Amino acid sequence: MNSKADYFARYEAIAAVSEQMLHAARGASWNELIGLQDEYRRLVDALKNADCGIRLTDAERTRKYELIRRILADDAAIRDLASPCMARLAALFQGTAQPSRVLQELYGAR
Template identity: 85%
Template structure:
């Protein structure tokens, strides 16, 4: 595989994981989303090393920016889906001085 092909394969892998993360968020599978975030981070870290070594043509840059646009759109949608859940959790913790009650509300009486 050429370095450019590998480079774009990395971007496409990030875009694929980003899409999986969005599906997990839409289905409220937050644990799956957390696992996918680790995979996403590893892929992004690997891409950082390859970024400086690749010289792209104008059409290749356009392809790269389209992949980045897709990744950022997925990220924005995930944030929109996660925000209400995070707001409810934050309200539970910051709206009360009784952490035990918060945990009971979250997990139910056992």
């Protein structure tokens, strides 16, 4: 990582994708959300693999924590929106020895 600007650009990019993911979840656009998750993971991995030897001032540290809080708040909201869907799916599978039958009933024979 070359500079503090690059460092914060990475966090800003993650926050932007996180916000897009939340909008997709609010619109029940689950396929879009899945696609955005790939981008999110790529950005997070790039941040993890970057040189983090950058020293931050108190103001910069506060900015970083605010970005992280925003990202975590989006993540929590996405989980809240996805939970009912996941609970319904889990209930369909509960008590059945043949998950493929449940999927076939959900999506029809193909």
